[in-house]
Amino acid sequence: MNDHHFVLRLAQVQDLPQVLDLVQGLADFEQESDAVTATINDYNLAFANDKIWVNLALVENNIVGFTLCYDTFSTWKGKMFYLEDFYVADNFRSKGIGQGLFDAFIKEAKNRECKLVKWQVLDWNTRAVHFYERNLATIEREWWNGKIIF
Amino acid sequence: MNDHHFVLRLAQVQDLPQVLDLVQGLADFEQESDAVTATINDYNLAFANDKIWVNLALVENNIVGFTLCYDTFSTWKGKMFYLEDFYVADNFRSKGIGQGLFDAFIKEAKNRECKLVKWQVLDWNTRAVHFYERNLATIEREWWNGKIIF
Numbered sequence: 405m406n407d408h409h410f411v412l413r414l415a416q417v418q419d420l421p422q423v424l425d426l427v428q429g430l431a432d433f434e435q436e437s438d439a440v441t442a443t444i445n446d447y448n449l450a451f452a453n454d455k456i457w458v459n460l461a462l463v464e465n466n467i468v469g470f471t472l473c474y475d476t477f478s479t480w481k482g483k484m485f486y487l488e489d490f491y492v493a494d495n496f497r498s499k500g501i502g503q504g505l506f507d508a509f510i511k512e513a514k515n516r517e518c519k520l521v522k523w524q525v526l527d528w529n530t531r532a533v534h535f536y537e538r539n540l541a542t543i544e545r546e547w548w549n550g551k552i553i554f
Numbered sequence: 555m556n557d558h559h560f561v562l563r564l565a566q567v568q569d570l571p572q573v574l575d576l577v578q579g580l581a582d583f584e585q586e587s588d589a590v591t592a593t594i595n596d597y598n599l600a601f602a603n604d605k606i607w608v609n610l611a612l613v614e615n616n617i618v619g620f621t622l623c624y625d626t627f628s629t630w631k632g633k634m635f636y637l638e639d640f641y642v643a644d645n646f647r648s649k650g651i652g653q654g655l656f657d658a659f660i661k662e663a664k665n666r667e668c669k670l671v672k673w674q675v676l677d678w679n680t681r682a683v684h685f686y687e688r689n690l691a692t693i694e695r696e697w698w699n700g701k702i703i704f
Contacts, residue, residue, distance in 0.1 A: 427629045439630050441669070446632035456627050472629055477606050479577045479622055479639040480589050481703065482596035489629040514704065519591070522701045533698070541700045546677050549694040550686045552660070553631065553670040 410501050412508055415458035415470070420447045422467050423458060430491045434526060459508050461492065461501045468496040471505045473512070478520060485513035487523035506539060524549075560651050562658055565608035565620070570597045572617050573608060580641045584676060609658050611642065611651045618646040621655045623662070628670060635663035637673035656689060674699075 415423060421444055431440045450456045461469035469492035478484040487509055492502045513521045525532045525543070533543060565573060571594055581590045600606045611619035619642035628634040637659055642652045663671045675682045675693070683693060 424629075431630060436630075442628065442630060442632040446627075446669075450627045450633070455625065472627075474626055475605065476624055476626060476636065477596075477600045477622075477638060478592065479574075480581060480586075480592060482592040483600070486626065487700075488627060510702070518704070519596075520701055520703045522699060524697045525700055527696050527698055536700045539702070541702050544699040544701065547674045547697075547699055548677055548683070549672060549697055550637075550675055550691045551670055551672045551694065552689070552691050554664065554668070 409463070410468070410496075410499070410504065411462045412504055413460055413462065415451075415460050417448060417451055419458070419460060419467065420444060420451060423447065423460075423470055423472070426467065426470060426491050426493070427489060429493065430489060433491075433494075456488075457512060459505060459512075461496075461505055463496060463501075468493045469501050469505055471509050473509060475516065475518075476522075478522075481519040483516065483518045485509070485516055485518040485521050487521060490523065502535065506535075559613070560618070560646075560649070560654065561612045562654055563610055563612065565601075565610050567598060567601055569608070569610060569617065570594060570601060573597065573610075573620055573622070576617065576620060576641050576643070577639060579643065580639060583641075583644075606638075607662065609655060609662075611646075611655055613646060613651075618643045619651050619655055621659050623659060625666065625668075626672075628672075631669040633666065633668045635659070635666055635668040635671045637671060640673065652685065656685075 424444055424447055428440050431437055455474055457473045459471045460467050471487060472489040473485055473487050476484045476486045574594055574597055578590050581587055605624055607623045609621045610617050621637060622639040623635055623637050626634045626636045
């Protein structure tokens with residue numbers, strides 16, 4: 405068996421606690437360890453209400469990566485599919501897992517008849533920017549985010 | 555009657571063509587006139603499926619501003635309300651209309667029990683940035699957008 409063999413499948417509700425663990429890992433990678441306040445109940449509710457689409461990458465039955473996406477609406481383009489989070493665990497990078505997850509995200513967006521896909525990347529994450537540019541994405545550097553946390 | 559008197563109300567389906575006209579106005583303001591390819595059918599479908607929340611500002615029964623928002627999900631915080639578009643027509647700025655629309659957006663997010671609100675602003679739009687800062691928003695300058703238009 406190829407060490408790099410991985411399987412993609414959609415998450416089920418019982419996978420969500422492990423997804424939340426990986427989100428914490430992503431927050432650590434982004435130097436924001438304390439920022440994760442969402443609970444497993446928040447995830448379960450969004451999942452039950454069909455508000456999130458979660459795709460998993462597994463190696464030997466362990467979740468080593470995921471994408472979490474949802475439908476939004478672009479006032480300029482119409483139906484949009486948004487990639488909120490995209491993570492591959494450190495030890496499993498450069499094995500095609502991220503590409504497989506990204507391809508599946510694009511395919512799902514097209515199945516949903518979306519007109520565009522969108523996501524964000526941190527300006528210091530050069531490796532991710534290069535990955536997206538290889539996938540012919542446009543990287544917009546002129547928008548800032550506004551946010552208020554209640 | 556005060557010249558600056560305005561009324562806020564939720565959009566109905568018959569308001570959507572005028573909203574799309576204003577979106578075109580916003581694209582002009584952002585120097586992207588040709589980028590709007592969404593049709594009124596796209597708007598009608600999103601509205602009928604309860605995918606968008608559209609709030610209008612009216613002066614003498616004319617729509618002079620609007621916000622268009624939708625529910626999303628933050629993997630870090632949980633339920634999020636996203637301000638996709640926010641527009642006040644040129645001649646009607648500095649009259650409190652933008653503040654009224656923004657306050658209503660925040661109120662709706664809290665009614666929906668969202669944990670945060672988010673939006674974007676162009677880096678050159680100093681006036682908008684100052685508006686958001688006065689509203690105690692955090693402005694994040696370190697995220698870039700990735701996008702692919704199909």
